[in-house]
Amino acid sequence: TLIPPDTATCDDCVAEVLDPTNRRFRHAFTTCTACGPRFTIIGALPYDRPHTTMREFALCAACAAEYSDPRDRRHHAQPIACHRCGPQLQHERFGQVTTGTDDVLAAVQADVDAGLIVAIKGLGGYHLAVDATSDEAVNRLRRRKDRADKPFAVMVADLDAARRMAHINDAEASALRSPAHPIVLLRARAAGGVSPFVAPGNPLIGVLLPYTPFHHLLFGRVPGADIRPPSAVVMTSGNVSEEPICFDDDDARRRLAPIADSFCTHNRPIHTPCDDSVIRLVDGSELPIRRSRGHAPLPVGLPGAVVPTLAVGGEIKNTFAVAAGSDAWLSQHLGDMSNHETLTAFESSVARLTDLYRVDTQRLAVDAHPGYHTRRWATEYADRLAATTTADVELVEVQHHHAHLASLMAEHGHDGRRPVIGFVFDGTGYGTDHTMWGGEVLVGDYAAVDRWGHLGGVLLPGGDSAVHNPCRTALAHLRASDIDWSETLAPVLACDETERRILHQQLTRSTNCVTSSSMGRLFDAVASLLGLRHRITYEAQAAIDLEFLADRAVPTSFRVDFALHDDGSIDPAPVLRGLVRGLESGVDRAALAYAFHQAVADVIGRCAERIRDEQSLHVAGLTGGVFQNVLLTRLAGERLRQLGFEVLTHRVVPPNDGGLALGQVMVAAHRSRRPAGLDHEGSRTACV
Ligand code: ZN
Ligand code: ZN
Ligand code: FE
Numbered sequence: 001t002l003i004p005p006d007t008a009t010c011d012d013c014v015a016e017v018l019d020p021t022n023r024r025f026r027h028a029f030t031t032c033t034a035c036g037p038r039f040t041i042i043g044a045l046p047y048d049r050p051h052t053t054m055r056e057f058a059l060c061a062a063c064a065a066e067y068s069d070p071r072d073r074r075h076h077a078q079p080i081a082c083h084r085c086g087p088q089l090q091h092e093r094f095g096q097v098t099t100g101t102d103d104v105l106a107a108v109q110a111d112v113d114a115g116l117i118v119a120i121k122g123l124g125g126y127h128l129a130v131d132a133t134s135d136e137a138v139n140r141l142r143r144r145k146d147r148a149d150k151p152f153a154v155m156v157a158d159l160d161a162a163r164r165m166a167h168i169n170d171a172e173a174s175a176l177r178s179p180a181h182p183i184v185l186l187r188a189r190a191a192g193g194v195s196p197f198v199a200p201g202n203p204l205i206g207v208l209l210p211y212t213p214f215h216h217l218l219f220g221r222v223p224g225a226d227i228r229p230p231s232a233v234v235m236t237s238g239n240v241s242e243e244p245i246c247f248d249d250d251d252a253r254r255r256l257a258p259i260a261d262s263f264c265t266h267n268r269p270i271h272t273p274c275d276d277s278v279i280r281l282v283d284g285s286e287l288p289i290r291r292s293r294g295h296a297p298l299p300v301g302l303p304g305a306v307v308p309t310l311a312v313g314g315e316i317k318n319t320f321a322v323a324a325g326s327d328a329w330l331s332q333h334l335g336d337m338s339n340h341e342t343l344t345a346f347e348s349s350v351a352r353l354t355d356l357y358r359v360d361t362q363r364l365a366v367d368a369h370p371g372y373h374t375r376r377w378a379t380e381y382a383d384r385l386a387a388t389t390t391a392d393v394e395l396v397e398v399q400h401h402h403a404h405l406a407s408l409m410a411e412h413g414h415d416g417r418r419p420v421i422g423f424v425f426d427g428t429g430y431g432t433d434h435t436m437w438g439g440e441v442l443v444g445d446y447a448a449v450d451r452w453g454h455l456g457g458v459l460l461p462g463g464d465s466a467v468h469n470p471c472r473t474a475l476a477h478l479r480a481s482d483i484d485w486s487e488t489l490a491p492v493l494a495c496d497e498t499e500r501r502i503l504h505q506q507l508t509r510s511t512n513c514v515t516s517s518s519m520g521r522l523f524d525a526v527a528s529l530l531g532l533r534h535r536i537t538y539e540a541q542a543a544i545d546l547e548f549l550a551d552r553a554v555p556t557s558f559r560v561d562f563a564l565h566d567d568g569s570i571d572p573a574p575v576l577r578g579l580v581r582g583l584e585s586g587v588d589r590a591a592l593a594y595a596f597h598q599a600v601a602d603v604i605g606r607c608a609e610r611i612r613d614e615q616s617l618h619v620a621g622l623t624g625g626v627f628q629n630v631l632l633t634r635l636a637g638e639r640l641r642q643l644g645f646e647v648l649t650h651r652v653v654p655p656n657d658g659g660l661a662l663g664q665v666m667v668a669a670h671r672s673r674r675p676a677g678l679d680h681e682g683s684r685t686a687c688v
């Protein structure tokens with residue numbers, strides 16, 4: 001038995017909702033067997049109405065007839081309802097309550113038109129909605145949500161409206177309209193009609209189309225009301241900064257009260273919260289950035305069977321996986337685990353998913369980072385499990401970048417019999433030598449990887465504050481490359497004398513510093529060196545700038561190159577020196593940014609060739625958060641294919657830490673202290 005994911009309202013249902021002669025005309029909860037809420041309303045299996053949050057709504061005679069008629073589109077459609085028997089909308093502002101579909105919709109449209117912030121209860125939780133065309137409204141939302149620059153997603157009525165805001169190719173258009181209706185990151189048009197504060201300084205805009213009947217009605221005229229429907233609405237997760245999305249009505253009222261001016265709710269409870277999914281497209285293929293609504297909790301088939309396993313994922317962008325046999329059910333997006341509310345949401349989601357699939361966890365897979373909250377939680381959970389069961393519960397540590405690579409192999413169905421070359425580039429992950437890794441060239445399989453090579457370790461200022469200040473990372477990289485902190489360089493100017501002095505002391509005495517081979521930090525450093533951005537307010541902000549500057553480059557002959565040493569260490573000093581020379585001789589900054597991307601792609605090719613010469617391996621994978629960069633993924637992929645490699649990139653789970661859990665399942669299975677009995681035929685009798 002499967003729990004289906006939530007699916008966007010189908011065309012047939014939309015047509016009914018907009019048809020004045022249909023009995024579901026303007027019914028905001030219209031669904032059928034092909035569409036509607038599933039995962040978010042299911043409390044138990046089998047999937048029947050009494051096991052969903054629709055159990056509170058008794059079917060009226062007309063709905064019951066449809067439900068029991070095998071020829072009807074709604075035959076055994078569990079969540080169906082109509083005006084008579086279904087859930088009801090409610091709007092509330094300053095204690096004034098409005099009910100009735102049209103009055104509620106008119107009130108919401110009036111609020112949006114007036115620039116107010118509306119908390120709207122949707123499928124998997126609350127959204128915060130404001131008029132995306134109003135600078136003032138968007139900025140108020142930013143202030144109240146305590147969110148400086150991180151882009152907001154925008155919902156528009158249809159594909160035509162989306163095309164007015166962004167450049168959309170065929171693949172992007174079909175992704176927008178796919179059953180999951182994800183947020184698709186698109187190239188924003190210069191005069192796209194939305195406020196620049198929706199995605200300040202960001203060339204991409206996250207767009208999504210209406211995926212519930214309510215959304216469709218929101219963008220249409222309300223009969224009898226004299227209000228202009230909105231043209232574009234910011235739809236951002238109803239939460240405070242990094243907290244999980246609100247889905248329980250009382251909790252939402254409490255947590256969102258300081259942000260929202262009004263509430264639009266309904267009385268169909270949400271059982272499991274689920275954020276919107278986010279994707280980008282690379283050469284026509286989907287690159288998942290966040291795998292959530294529309295996908296969770298669809299299983300990913302494993303290349304081989306495993307004992308019941310809970311893989312707890314990483315620390316940021318957390319998702320976890322519950323696996324048994326040859327299926328891994330991946331959770332919805334949960335978020336940043338350093339946040340107490342997220343940890344609570346994580347815990348209840350684990351309980352729900354293991355309950356639903358009746359998985360009696362025998363193995364826990366955790367990241368090896370001693371500071372991760374997921375790891376600490378899993379250690380306590382293992383003790384609790386051991387106390388309540390006679391089964392042997394084991395906890396297996398999985399190195400961060402090994403998990404990234406395994407996750408890429410698993411989604412491509414690799415059985416692990418042939419080792420794979422993995423380029424695992426991300427911001428940070430705990431290495432086996434207790435330093436911070438993130439520019440890793442790994443060769444191996446599920447059982448083990450060899451750290452064949454890596455970006456040269458550089459002493460970087462440690463902690464969060466350095467991550468938020470790419471100019472400090474740039475200064476550390478300049479120092480490591482023996483480049484003077486000359487006041488002609490942008491990152492040097494970005495730090496005042498005090499900051500520079502402290503940094504100098506830190507790096508000289510190696511206090512508050514970490515040795516890091518992070519490729520993500522190198523992207524930050526280069527973005528600062530090119531004067532793009534010295535301070536960031538959200539993850540990868542500087543790297544995104546760098547990608548898009550490079551994207552605008554016109555072809556030049558300017559090149560920089562990493563030094564690849566015999567021991568596999570990749571030295572960035574020649575790249576940094578080359579870029580500084582380029583800056584001094586007035587080379588266009590876009591050309592410099594492009595040359596940097598090219599250098600990374602090129603050194604990937606050189607490493608792969610050497611590994612092929614040594615070990616005759618022909619499959620190379622690109623994974624880790626850095627490969628959310630479409631330009632880099634494309635350049636590196638092209639380079640590897642030119643050289644004759646089969647290239648693996650992500651299509652199912654994100655390259656970022658949101659995809660870790662799948663790999664943890666596989667590595668833990670092969671690293672288990674239990675007798676191996678590896679079974680590559682995928683037979684369920686021999687679990688690993
Ligand atoms: Zn439908
Ligand atoms: Zn009914
Ligand atoms: Fe990572």
